[in-house]
Amino acid sequence: MDGHPQSSAGEPSPTDDVEPMDRSRTLAPLANLSRQARDPPIVVRHLDHWFGQGEARKQALFDVNLTLERGKLTVLLGASGSGKTTLLTLMGCLRRVQEGSVTLLGTELAGAPESVLVACRRRLGFIFQAHNLHESLTAMQNVRMGLEVHGREATMAWREASAHLLTLLGLGERLDYRPANLSGGQKQRVAVARALVGNPEIIFADEPTAALDKDSALQVVRLLKGLGAERGTTTLMVTHDTKIMDLADRIVTLEEGQVVSDSRM
Numbered sequence: 001m002d003g004h005p006q007s008s009a010g011e012p013s014p015t016d017d018v019e020p021m022d023r024s025r026t027l028a029p030l031a032n033l034s035r036q037a038r039d040p041p042i043v044v045r046h047l048d049h050w051f052g053q054g055e056a057r058k059q060a061l062f063d064v065n066l067t068l069e070r071g072k073l074t075v076l077l078g079a080s081g082s083g084k085t086t087l088l089t090l091m092g093c094l095r096r097v098q099e100g101s102v103t104l105l106g107t108e109l110a111g112a113p114e115s116v117l118v119a120c121r122r123r124l125g126f127i128f129q130a131h132n133l134h135e136s137l138t139a140m141q142n143v144r145m146g147l148e149v150h151g152r153e154a155t156m157a158w159r160e161a162s163a164h165l166l167t168l169l170g171l172g173e174r175l176d177y178r179p180a181n182l183s184g185g186q187k188q189r190v191a192v193a194r195a196l197v198g199n200p201e202i203i204f205a206d207e208p209t210a211a212l213d214k215d216s217a218l219q220v221v222r223l224l225k226g227l228g229a230e231r232g233t234t235t236l237m238v239t240h241d242t243k244i245m246d247l248a249d250r251i252v253t254l255e256e257g258q259v260v261s262d263s264r265m
């Protein structure tokens with residue numbers, strides 16, 4: 001009876017051969033992933049910014065230093081003209097870094113070519129005051145545009161993802177409504193769903209709740225906080241709403257282009 005196990009002594013078994021290779025293949029990317037997860041999503045160092053030329057040249061940001069933590073909701077506060085939007089658009093690759101450094105998801109934005117900025121932008125979600133929905137498209141179709149902006153193919157799953165987000169935002173009954181038949185607050189919530197459908201790693205929101213009633217505003221912010229906890233999505237939000245500030249993990253205040261306070265809740 002030939003009862004010998006196949007991997008007899010002296011003969012390398014197939015597993016002996018394969019294991020070290022597999023380990024090197026799987027552990028390297030894992031180590032890489034955990035490093036990325038631990039790295040802060042945004043690091044801003046000595047950032048200055050100017051607008052205008054010659055006599056009209058005016059400095060809007062002065063030596064801003066800021067590191068955002070993954071999965072956290074940071075609120076950016078400051079009077080009108082203090083530089084909030086300038087800072088947000090620099091971090092969001094919507095404006096070129098002039099002086100200093102912005103490292104976004106491990107990529108230095110200062111001096112980066114346009115192709116790199118475009119690739120970075122695809123990993124971000126933007127929620128601005130002006131919702132810019134397409135009037136001819138339904139709520140669902142507008143949300144789908146969020147996937148196309150991210151350069152992702154709208155697979156069959158887009159319907160499920162879009163409907164899920166719109167329902168979470170209280171628009172489950174209005175999936176097929178066009179903007180003309182939605183209130184200002186409802187349109188803004190469609191824009192929020194559009195920003196989130198591509199599963200961005202960082203969300204920049206510039207007064208996203210200005211057009212929303214109190215309940216809808218809280219709904220939006222709770223959704224963003226939930227994404228932070230579940231997916232590690234990082235949010236930086238400009239708001240003056242004290243109810244939202246209560247939900248923030250951190251509040252950073254700008255005054256005349258400088259960070260004047262930074263408190264963790």
Ligand SMILES: Nc1ncnc2c1ncn2[C@@H]1O[C@H](COP(=O)(O)OP(=O)(O)O)[C@@H](O)[C@H]1O
Nearest residue numbers: 051052060078079080081082083084085086087
């Ligand atoms: N496109 C621009 N051209 C010239 N000046 C600008 C421009 N955008 C912003 N500024 C100036 O930069 C400063 C900061 O503006 P901004 O970042 O929009 O502030 P905030 O969002 O806090 O209201 C202000 O003095 C503003 O006038």
Ligand SMILES: [Mg+2]
Nearest residue numbers: 084085086206
């Ligand atoms: Mg602004």
